[in-house]
Amino acid sequence: MKLKMMYSFLNSDINIIEKKLEETIQAESLLLKQASLHTLQAGGKRIRPIFVLLAGKFGQYDIDRMKNVAVALELIHMASLVHDDVIDDAELRRGQPTVKAKWDNQIAMYTGDFIFALSLELMTNIDKPAAHKILAHTMVEVTVGEIEQIKDKYRFDQNLRDYLRRIKRKTALLIAASCQLGAIAADVEESIHKKLYRFGYYVGMSYQITDDILDFTSTEEELGKPAGSDLHQGNITAPALFAMENAGIRCEIEKVSEYMEYGKIERIISLIKQSGAIEKSISLSDRYLDKALQVLEELPSNKAKKTLRDIAKFIGRRKF
Amino acid sequence: MKLKMMYSFLNSDINIIEKKLEETIQAESLLLKQASLHTLQAGGKRIRPIFVLLAGKFGQYDIDRMKNVAVALELIHMASLVHDDVIDDAELRRGQPTVKAKWDNQIAMYTGDFIFALSLELMTNIDKPAAHKILAHTMVEVTVGEIEQIKDKYRFDQNLRDYLRRIKRKTALLIAASCQLGAIAADVEESIHKKLYRFGYYVGMSYQITDDILDFTSTEEELGKPAGSDLHQGNITAPALFAMENAGIRCEIEKVSEYMEYGKIERIISLIKQSGAIEKSISLSDRYLDKALQVLEELPSNKAKKTLRDIAKFIGRRKF
Numbered sequence: 001m002k003l004k005m006m007y008s009f010l011n012s013d014i015n016i017i018e019k020k021l022e023e024t025i026q027a028e029s030l031l032l033k034q035a036s037l038h039t040l041q042a043g044g045k046r047i048r049p050i051f052v053l054l055a056g057k058f059g060q061y062d063i064d065r066m067k068n069v070a071v072a073l074e075l076i077h078m079a080s081l082v083h084d085d086v087i088d089d090a091e092l093r094r095g096q097p098t099v100k101a102k103w104d105n106q107i108a109m110y111t112g113d114f115i116f117a118l119s120l121e122l123m124t125n126i127d128k129p130a131a132h133k134i135l136a137h138t139m140v141e142v143t144v145g146e147i148e149q150i151k152d153k154y155r156f157d158q159n160l161r162d163y164l165r166r167i168k169r170k171t172a173l174l175i176a177a178s179c180q181l182g183a184i185a186a187d188v189e190e191s192i193h194k195k196l197y198r199f200g201y202y203v204g205m206s207y208q209i210t211d212d213i214l215d216f217t218s219t220e221e222e223l224g225k226p227a228g229s230d231l232h233q234g235n236i237t238a239p240a241l242f243a244m245e246n247a248g249i250r251c252e253i254e255k256v257s258e259y260m261e262y263g264k265i266e267r268i269i270s271l272i273k274q275s276g277a278i279e280k281s282i283s284l285s286d287r288y289l290d291k292a293l294q295v296l297e298e299l300p301s302n303k304a305k306k307t308l309r310d311i312a313k314f315i316g317r318r319k320f
Numbered sequence: 321m322k323l324k325m326m327y328s329f330l331n332s333d334i335n336i337i338e339k340k341l342e343e344t345i346q347a348e349s350l351l352l353k354q355a356s357l358h359t360l361q362a363g364g365k366r367i368r369p370i371f372v373l374l375a376g377k378f379g380q381y382d383i384d385r386m387k388n389v390a391v392a393l394e395l396i397h398m399a400s401l402v403h404d405d406v407i408d409d410a411e412l413r414r415g416q417p418t419v420k421a422k423w424d425n426q427i428a429m430y431t432g433d434f435i436f437a438l439s440l441e442l443m444t445n446i447d448k449p450a451a452h453k454i455l456a457h458t459m460v461e462v463t464v465g466e467i468e469q470i471k472d473k474y475r476f477d478q479n480l481r482d483y484l485r486r487i488k489r490k491t492a493l494l495i496a497a498s499c500q501l502g503a504i505a506a507d508v509e510e511s512i513h514k515k516l517y518r519f520g521y522y523v524g525m526s527y528q529i530t531d532d533i534l535d536f537t538s539t540e541e542e543l544g545k546p547a548g549s550d551l552h553q554g555n556i557t558a559p560a561l562f563a564m565e566n567a568g569i570r571c572e573i574e575k576v577s578e579y580m581e582y583g584k585i586e587r588i589i590s591l592i593k594q595s596g597a598i599e600k601s602i603s604l605s606d607r608y609l610d611k612a613l614q615v616l617e618e619l620p621s622n623k624a625k626k627t628l629r630d631i632a633k634f635i636g637r638r639k640f
Binding site: 086111116118 | 349351352403406407425426427429430431432433434436437438440441443444447449452453455456457459460462463464466467468470471
């Protein structure tokens with residue numbers, strides 16, 4: 001089943017979110033508007049808004065309230081992508097030129113700042129101090145994670161724990177916050193919104209591990225960038241870490257630098273793929289997915305719960 | 321009288337603010353901690369925290385509450401400086417190497433993001449929805465102003481109105497917000513905190529115009545960077561705009577580019593200084609200062625009011 005089919009009962013609300021996203025980034029500054037719109041239209045799965053809406057279904061779901069949170073979380077995600085593309089010196093994202101490629105690094109930095117400020121402004125429509133505390137703390141952790149990711153580049157002596165802490169901050173915490181804030185905005189009781197947070201955290205971990213696997217196993221066409229880009233850029237992910245358990249492969253991986261020619265990178269990628277590291281990474285992702293599904297079992301039964309289950313399975317096991 | 325003498329009755333509270341600033345930027349990440357601490361220790365006048373505290377004196381002043389707002393506003397200011405140094409490619413600020421110079425642009429971008437996230441987290445200690453709305457809206461305007469500033473670089477067909485709108489966003493709005501949020505945190509009634517906002521806005525305008533004048537009239541030693549840097553970097557400020565009323569000087573100014581050698585820039589700066597543009601800029605700054613002092617007259621009399629008057633006069637007419 002396609003991802004979009006899973007939440008088709010939310011279609012009209014998702015259209016409201018898309019419209020609100022476009023409305024929100026209407027800036028007085030033409031340059032900002034173009035750069036923000038460019039980012040918005042590059043697309044994406046809108047996973048975070050969907051989690052916000054589904055979590056809201058466990059409480060007093062009011063789309064006028066929910067849309068502020070849903071749009072705010074997508075904007076925060078967008079802002080962090082715009083900044084990440086500066087760091088990664090990325091020319092393409094999802095097959096489209098990045099803001100830093102189409103304009104420059106400086107425009108990209110301020111466009112990210114602007115989109116982030118817009119998201120905060122939207123969130124102020126939610127009169128729940130707890131929601132603001134959770135979001136602000138998430139942002140602190142996300143930015144710490146971003147710096148750690150730079151620091152850990154090409155650092156081959158890191159272990160799986162370093163990696164897991166990094167992807168927690170990079171991905172899982174914002175998905176966890178999406179679930180929890182959607183629930184809080186719908187007045188869901190604390191015991192439930194804390195479970196939704198844990199669900200989001202586990203799904204987010206599984207999602208990022210899968211993403212990191214796909215960077216090795218997908219084609220350039222599917223990825224919109226060359227396979228193995230993560231490793232080439234010094235981002236040491238689960239497959240590389242598992243492959244490094246073999247001393248010979250470890251020695252090869254330690255040679256990787258940004259100056260290594262692509263042919264050599266390809267040879268190392270195929271070594272990693274043959275080492276069993278992909279299978280170990282899939283099993284790691286599955287363990288997080290299982291935990292997510294277990295937490296879900298503790299939640300009241302409704303349509304949203306079934307959809308969360310379908311989506312969790314989809315994004316944990318997706319092939320592209 | 322020295323600036324510090326004007327608010328000496330706040331000394332113990334300012335020490336609390338300095339301590340809280342240091343505490344707040346204690347990051348788990350050593351790199352982030354070092355980069356943030358470096359920015360913090362580069363100093364600055366701490367004008368925004370002082371305005372927060374003084375505005376709080378018009379209401380129920382509680383330093384435990386006030387310090388969150390005071391530190392948050394200084395951190396927002398610091399975060400924007402760190403990002404601005406990336407844009408301006410600045411090696412020095414206040415005579416110290418910038419984060420982008422000491423580390424690199426990428427570290428500076430994320431350090432700015434981190435400091436900004438910390439400020440938001442602090443602000444969540446203030447249970448006043450109005451305060452969050454004002455702050456978020458201010459951030460949107462500030463980021464729009466930052467993009468406009470890039471767009472307006474070396475654009476010699478701009479007028480004084482463009483300049484005033486830019487410095488409003490760049491400087492005045494955050495000082496206005498400092499005054500208003502300090503008051504709101506101290507439960508000051510709306511009619512008063514709106515006046516404090518207007519006071520801060522006018523002082524901020526006068527402050528920035530003075531800053532822009534000093535960039536022409538101070539020595540390299542006083543500025544910590546070469547005089548006329550603004551113009552050289554394409555930032556067209558009040559003195560240049562007034563000087564361009566003369567067609568001959570206008571023609572010279574229009575030749576300025578980042579590639580122009582410094583000797584030629586020096587010649588243009590002296591043309592601007594001889595044109596009467598500095599005097600016109602001082603008079604513009606004074607008009608804003610007068611408006612600030614007028615608004616102040618409408619406020620209840622107390623020690624804070626007297627101090628705000630002294631500080632306004634000082635920063636509007638300072639010589640360095």
